[in-house]
Amino acid sequence: MTVTATRVRDDLTVAVAGQGGDGSLTLIGLLTRILSARGFHLYSARSVASRIKGGHAAALLRGSLADRGGLGDVVDLLVAFDEEAITRLGPEMAADGIVIFDSSAGPVPQGVLPDAVVVLETPFARIAVRDLRRDLYKNSLAFALLSRVLSVPDAEALACMRLGLGRLPPEVREANAEALRRGFDHATEQGIPDGSGPWSLAAGVAGERLLISGNEALALGFLVAGGRFFTGYPITPASEILESMERHMPRFGGLAVQAEDELSAVNMAIGAALTGVRAMTATSGPGLALMQEGVSHAGSAEVPLVIVDCQRAGPSTGMPTKPEQSDLSMLVHGGNGEFPRVVLAPGDPGDCFLLAVAAVGFSRRLQCPVYIALDQAVSQHAATVAPFDLDVPIEPGAIVGGDDLAGLAEYRRYRVTADGVSPWVVPGTPDGMNLVTGNERNEWGQVSIDPETRRVMMAKRARKVASAVDDLPRARRWGSGNAGVGVVGIGFAVAPLREATERLAGRGLAVAGFQPRTLWPVLEETVAFVRAHRVTLVVEHNEGGQLLHLLAAAGAPLERMRGIRRCDGLAFAPGELSDLIAAEAGR
């Protein structure tokens, strides 16, 4: 190509695709450094076929000076290591996009890419094997072309790579540096000199940021809130929570246990929680179905417990690697009988940290199960966030220690109180012996089927959540304060909704956005939001409209709500969502 003018980019989506194991994540990792040094906010997503290793994989990275927290409409720059990468991602390409293609196995397939897309073809794999004796070095060759396209100075690209591969043996690092230099030569041959490619990156202000996934942020939130006992059974897309816990717990005197199944995981967490330790378990839909009995038990026995559901596409084993929001009914209504519970729903990694802290606090304060509902995208995609506030107050709960107990004439584990929360004495405390049970019981913990006792105890448990309603996490709002049209979304629907709202404002359509962060109980502010708008569009990832019907059951006027839904495992693109909202608003 011949570079005639350099276009400055402040919002760029890059995809690297090939067979799983090609090393696309390494390439994305290097690009992460280049972009964050220029103050770009990042959003990093993976699309993997549900296989152990191999299968087609794509890593996507959006860098933008505005904080987006989700993908854009199109892929601007594609690094394609095989033909399948073109056939799969070609249709997603921007009309003015650029493709860096590994032509080792043949030319670019025709008729897939938009006409104006520029294709830079180099046989990376062939060169890597021929000159450097290892296929994997094709990544460094491709990185050279990528950095030239973005007008990143060669010296910076080289320094970035040395830093990024810092943990590898020196000879491997040197071989990669050599691959990078050869890549620069190929770029020069293709007409892209050092420092002046077709695109350049805008200069923003580099801030103090973390790049972290929702699962990892949630694990840290649990730890910081005082969580010291975690159980889990591996399941996609929740496993990173178990892995993070196994990494962090030992240093802080906690324990992470991999259970033999989800039945064990939830009950082991309950057993630990009896001792006063803050306990949590995490799973996805199929595992949550197995845990229902345990959650109901914790609700009845009044044991504090945090349960994380990283939702994936169901029903049953569904699409394990794809996000969905179709467990909402199970979270809100699941489990036998009626018991107090709270369901929180974070929309991004920073929110995962905050709501994990809140979940530990409310489970402790109310002595009941608290759910945190994520989806695969919020769980596993990483985004840049401001560093977390680590000085969070620890909720002590109504624990009665030995000294306080000595001053009491009597102690009843399930004492009926105004807010429904009973003083809690943990095993090991002298003179505080008590009985804890999932059966109905009297104040002493003794099993009872007396109708009056039953009425009193049901009412006591119901009062607990009611007592905390004013303190439960509030919604996040965006967009116009006095619009006729409202949009509601949770989880991975939030980022494209925010961006769509901003674009619609540019088109002259005022829209108010609302992310409820407490799903259960449905807060009055949520119902009020629907009441305040002529029409509210509830955007969610399921077929039946579980969120919409949850709001309606809580008193939000059904005739003022319409659903925008998909359950195909894909996120909404902001442009697509803008059009859908505009069309619905005009009806």
Added chain:
Amino acid sequence: MTATYTPRPAIWCAGCGHFGVQGALVQALRESGVPVERVIILAGIGCSGTIQNNLGTYGYHALHGRVLPTATGTALADPSLTVIAAGGDGDGYAIGAGHLVHTFRRNPAFTYLLMNNATYGLTKGQDSPTAPLVHPDRREQALDGILLGLAITTSTFLARGYSGRPEQLVRLIGAALDHARSGRGFAFLEVLSPCVTYQDTYPMWDAAVSDVDEVAGYDPGDRTAAFGACLRVMGEGRIPTGLIYRGGRPASLPDPAPARAVVEGRADEYRETLNAYRV
């Protein structure tokens, strides 16, 4: 002194084997010298799942079949407690059998009293996985928890008692409590405990029990010999009892106890953990 719940009389039928188990447990606990506030008894669901209400200790009533993971959580979170799990043969050998296998494998330091009456007494006499012990004509065969435990080579304590032999039972419960409390691991004690209402096995078991402790030269530290001895006794139509196996590697106990981990004032350490995610 603070008044707490008043232990209730047991709900069991007159003559139930569980009275023998409870009496032996009370005596073994007394002999062990553990203060009552250090003891938590977690029970499953079934007739046996009410024993925790009767003794004045901390008590927990778990879900059916889930007493083992629950007790594992308690024992791991606070190893200073004397944790006793109790349940029946339906609880431990049917709905909870998967957990039994993994508890042998994991070897957490607590005692499990499995009160085996070869029937579902609370739901009025259906067959349990050990019913063929009493009815050899059944299509299915009985599960033997001791042989199962022997086959899992990380098990550390396997014993069987009989509520009709109280002196032996007190000794076995004492040994089990000692095994768990000293941190050696999971003490599994099956107690033959007849249900006089649906399956009165006293006459049968009085004649069938065969105490390995009375066999000259029996070495409970020899897993292979224990397996052979059990099979031999069972081959004669009898039921091996006594301390059948004790050995293996001790449990790995969390230190410090997660229940006593410091949770305040650690922001600087958290910050170091957070640094791994900086860009």
